[in-house]
Amino acid sequence: MKRLLREDIDALDKRFRAALINSLSGFKSANLIGTCDIKGQPNLSVVSSVVHLGSNPPLFGMVMRPPVVPRHTYENILATGSYTINHINLDIAEQAHQTSARYDREESEFDAVGLTPLWREGSRAPAVKEAKVRMGLQLIRDIDIKENQTRFLVGELKWVEFPENAIAEDGYLNIEDAGTVAISGLDGYHQTDHLGRLSYAKTDKEIVRLQEVMQGF
Amino acid sequence: MKRLLREDIDALDKRFRAALINSLSGFKSANLIGTCDIKGQPNLSVVSSVVHLGSNPPLFGMVMRPPVVPRHTYENILATGSYTINHINLDIAEQAHQTSARYDREESEFDAVGLTPLWREGSRAPAVKEAKVRMGLQLIRDIDIKENQTRFLVGELKWVEFPENAIAEDGYLNIEDAGTVAISGLDGYHQTDHLGRLSYAKTDKEIVRLQEVMQGF
Numbered sequence: 001m002k003r004l005l006r007e008d009i010d011a012l013d014k015r016f017r018a019a020l021i022n023s024l025s026g027f028k029s030a031n032l033i034g035t036c037d038i039k040g041q042p043n044l045s046v047v048s049s050v051v052h053l054g055s056n057p058p059l060f061g062m063v064m065r066p067p068v069v070p071r072h073t074y075e076n077i078l079a080t081g082s083y084t085i086n087h088i089n090l091d092i093a094e095q096a097h098q099t100s101a102r103y104d105r106e107e108s109e110f111d112a113v114g115l116t117p118l119w120r121e122g123s124r125a126p127a128v129k130e131a132k133v134r135m136g137l138q139l140i141r142d143i144d145i146k147e148n149q150t151r152f153l154v155g156e157l158k159w160v161e162f163p164e165n166a167i168a169e170d171g172y173l174n175i176e177d178a179g180t181v182a183i184s185g186l187d188g189y190h191q192t193d194h195l196g197r198l199s200y201a202k203t204d205k206e207i208v209r210l211q212e213v214m215q216g217f
Numbered sequence: 218m219k220r221l222l223r224e225d226i227d228a229l230d231k232r233f234r235a236a237l238i239n240s241l242s243g244f245k246s247a248n249l250i251g252t253c254d255i256k257g258q259p260n261l262s263v264v265s266s267v268v269h270l271g272s273n274p275p276l277f278g279m280v281m282r283p284p285v286v287p288r289h290t291y292e293n294i295l296a297t298g299s300y301t302i303n304h305i306n307l308d309i310a311e312q313a314h315q316t317s318a319r320y321d322r323e324e325s326e327f328d329a330v331g332l333t334p335l336w337r338e339g340s341r342a343p344a345v346k347e348a349k350v351r352m353g354l355q356l357i358r359d360i361d362i363k364e365n366q367t368r369f370l371v372g373e374l375k376w377v378e379f380p381e382n383a384i385a386e387d388g389y390l391n392i393e394d395a396g397t398v399a400i401s402g403l404d405g406y407h408q409t410d411h412l413g414r415l416s417y418a419k420t421d422k423e424i425v426r427l428q429e430v431m432q433g434f
Contacts, residue, residue: 001349002381005339006374009275012388019388021272024352024377026246026304026392027399027409028269051266051280052245054365055238058226061280061362061369063268087243094415094424101418112420122222132218135241143360145278145371148271152278152369154362157223160241164219171229171236172402175243182244182399182407185389187414187427192244192399192407198311200404201318203329207311210404 023185030183032096033062034084034117034126035076037105042117042126044099044109045073048183050085058157060085060137066149072105074151081139082124083155086131089179093189095130122159132178135160172197240402247400249313250279251301251334251343252293254322259334259343261316261326262290265400267302275374277302277354283366289322291368298356299341300372303348306396310406312347339376349395352377389414 009017028048035043049063062085064074077083088096095113103109110117110126117126123136137155145152166174174194182190197210226234245265252260266280279302281291294300305313312330320326327334327343334343340353354372362369383391391411399407414427 001378002384003376003378005376006275009374009377010273014273016388017275018272020384020390021275021374022269023388023390023392024275024302024350024374025267025269025277026248026397027244028246029243031243049268050242051268051278052239052242053280053362053367055235056227056231057365058223058234058238058241059362059365060242061268063270063278085241090412093412097415098418098424101420101422103420107420133241140364141362143369145270145276145358147357147371147373148274148276150270152360154364156364157226157238157241159220159222160226161218161220167219167237171233171240172405173237173240174405175240175401176405176407180243181412182409184392184409185414187417188389188391188393189412189415190393190399190409191412192401192409195307195310195398195406195408197402197404198314198406201315203318203320203324205318207315 019185027182027184027190030088030181030189032086032088032099032128032131033073034086034128035073036080036125037076038079041106042108042110043072043076044115044128046088046096046100053154060155060157062153062155064151064153067151068149077139077153078142080124083137083139084123084125084127085135085137086128087133087175087178087180089132090181090191091179092130093181120159133162133175133180236402244399244401244407247305247398249303249305249316249345249348250290251303251345252290253297253342254293255296258323259325259327260289260293261332261345263305263313263317270371277372277374279370279372281368281370284368285366294356294370295359297341300354300356301340301342301344302352302354303345304350304392304395304397306349307398307408308396309347310398337376350379350392350397
């Protein structure tokens, strides 16, 4: 095992450190965030920091990098209050990654990478037609992380669309069947292999595998 | 495709809704959070909401459920300022999941599930010996998400340990090689299959696959 102390980390080359630290949180969600400006000009960007905040009301959090350079996604969300979250699947992973290039404000990443905006009632922002799980959100809070000027956006779910056959009887959505990928570090993309669902943990019971498709255990 | 509006979601059975909404953010990081109380009594809990906040300084965020019932992990972090983040790997996934049972405050989840506390200089909280990627953090901010009483904890990295052979020349850590798993929904565990790393996106360049181990593209 390699052990690094904080002073070792601070002394690393900037890009090396960014690659390492970005790898340490574990696997990340892989989403495309759809927005538009007040004139309706669409924008699309890959975001790996969407997290679940709560189910009632349905809330999601998302980290945005510091707005020290123009950040079209962040500016659009502030201007319209509206954004969409779209799962990146196997078929669109390269196109999704390409949205992270620095396109001009006037240029639509949808056009540039070959994805299709989907305008849905209930959202001013466009969703992604090629995504199999997509949802519309309304910004409810913009939290300043003072320590490094990142923003933590809290949004409320307005609508969701997913493949009908991907949902289990108890509400679990099989996002692996929907082709959703995971991200590691800054640029690693992964498909997944279901190990199974594990039973609700109780102190006096053994964990039971709810689906017998376990491989690694 | 199934489309649900907000009123449909609010009308769902509570458990069904929790399972569905928890599935919507995409794949989640799978970590064990190690803490101890002021007397040194260890605690361990599975957390699927660790996110990267920044690399310089190295910061991570983490969502904690509302402290309306006693939350030992949250209370310990407030009391000591110290916690560890430990990647859940294939070999310890069931033990990790078992830590989510409601053990008494006096009972160590390490003992209950059969994992080994590892006490490291630089952290008052114990790490997990069986984890292959582990790190020590210092709490720097506790943010109240007013909308649902969850907490968003911001922590600063003090030290990290990882398998020496898992790091690439540019700092990317191959967490798949380290056996790290991903979580979906409340109880789905997944191993991963590397599709490859994608090149830094530029508007005038095609995305290049940095490792030719792509399968799904």
